Amino acid sequence: DESARPYTFKSFATEAIHVGQEPEQWTSMAVVPLISLSTTFKQHSPGQHAGFEYSRSGNPTRNCLEKAVAALDGAKYCIALASGLAATVTVTHMLKSGDGVVCMDDVYGGTNRYFQKVAAEFGLDISFADCTKPELLKAALKPNTKLVWIETPTNPTMKVVDIKACSELVHEHNKDIVVVVDNTFMSAFFQRPLALGADICMYSATKYMNGHSDVVMGLVSVNREDLYDRLKFLQNALGGVPSPFDCYLCNRGLKTLHVRMERHFKNAMAAAKFLEADPRVAQVIYPGLPSHPQYEVMKKQCTGCPGMITFYIKGKLEHAxxxxxxxxxxxVAESLGGYESLAEHPALMTHASVPENERRVLGISDTLIRLSVGLEDEADIIEDLSQALAAAVGFKHKHYLFCSAHKCFSSKLGSKIFLHSLLDRGMFVVR
Known part of the structure; x- marks a missing residue:
């Protein structure tokens, strides 16, 4: 709870480092929060405990993480779960059989699988809509709709949904409908869904929020006390909680989130520009490029872009x-958002569980490739992409030279600065 903080900082970086980490909470005055592995806690007398009784219902290390994430999301409350899908399951357990859910049509394959093959079998009325088009979202709302699930940017085709417009549309239709935004791709550093009108912000913290590919975790942030009370109850009742050690690792990852995201953005922008200029690539989808269909929406609601790039290679499946x-x-691996660069084939990997006809409609074709651009040197990233393209499509005698001179400029996004000044790099193709 923000009112319980001994102090509040305005800077994201400072809050990431200090909120929830106060040495005064430990008798040792430890600067780095302790890892509390105990499953149970001694009570002063029967029923009289000092804030903790059993580690599933509450843990000191988990509390540190939840306080920090709440601050970074601009939220009053946060709960940590055992995975992103555990967070999804916990949120949907607020519903009952017969309730309706409208989900963005292009979402993480595990989310699609859960809604279609698990939630629907438990009696939830699941429908999908392209939420980048408000008229389609409005048409999908039904009298029984209780929850709208938005993912932006979407996985894997990088559509950008106008969170504010969708939240206003949904709440105007019915103020009791809960709007959830999966903020996994953006992290709290680049996008704050709650400030844009969403009721719930959730993450697979496995990705950027932790950032080191060594933790599986989910996070859910809210401002409404009624939602928090219900979600906190479900966190304990369903039992999908992360281990204290995982909470320690994720809490540590938050300390460098702002630095990592800026570097992811810088490297991804350079890689996206390289790919867009390459004749071996049919199309690049990256929200930071002016060619992106929702580029203006992205500039309006975000302060930067993640390291996620989707592109279509020229040719067929064999070329991809x-x-x-x-x-x-x-x-070549699933997952994303770690310090290392990853690449995958959505149709064969992360989205293989999505029916083929649905993949075709969404644009998840045999030539679609998804990149999670890491923190390596920019030149090494581009060289690797270039040589792999040469092996797949040819043009081995082309050489690509890059000018790293910055063309610094910035454009205001409300009160924040879009980070083009860090990222816009000249590029020359020499044939």
Whole structure:
């Protein structure tokens, strides 16, 4: 609770480092929060405990993480869960059989699988809509709709949904409908859904929020006390909580979130510009490029872009798989948001559980490739992409030279600065 903080900072970086980490909470005055592995806690007398009784219902290390994330999301409350899908399951357990859910059509494959093959079987009325088009979202709302699930940018085709417009539309239709935004791709540093009208902000913290590919975790942030009370009850009742050690690792990851996200943005922008100019690439989808269909929406509601790039390689399935097989620095692996660069084939990997006809409609084709651009040197990232493209599509005798001179400029997004000044780099193709 913000009112319980001994102090409040205005800077994201300072809050990430200090909120929830106060040495005064420990008798040792430890600067780095302790890892409390105990499953149970001694009570003063029967029923009289000092804030903790059993580690599933509450844990000191988890509390540190939840306070920090709440601050970064501009929220009053946060709960940590065992995975992103555990967070999804916990949120949807607020509903009952017969309630309706409208979900963004293009979402993480695990979210799609859960809604279609699990939640629907438990009696939830699941429908999908392209929420980038408000008229389609409005048409999908029903009398029984209780929850709208938005993912932005979407996984894997990087659509950007106008959170404010959708939240206003939904709440005007029915103020009791809960709007959830999966903020996994953006992290709290680049996007704050609650400030844009959403009721719940959730993450797979496995990705950018932790940022080191060594934790599986989910996070849910809210401002409404009624939602928090219900979610806190479900966190304990369903039992999908993370371990104290995972909470310690994620809490540590938050301390460098702002630095990491700026570097992810810088590297991804350079890689996206390289790919967009390359004749071996049919199309690049990156929200930081002016060519992105929702570029103006992105500038309005975000302060930067993540390291996620989707592109279509020219050719067929064999060209896509050859490209992936020839990457040397990028690892061909699922997941995203870690310090290392990853590449994957959504149709064969993360979204293989999505029915083929649905994948086709969404644009998840055999030539679609998803990149999670890491924190390595920019030149090494581009060189790896170039040599893998040469192996897959040819043009081996082309050489690509890059000018790293900055063309610094900035444009205001409300009260914040879009980070182009860090990222816009000149590029020359020499044939």
């Amino acid at each position: 798989t050859t490209f992936l097989s020839n990457l040397k620095m990028f690892a």
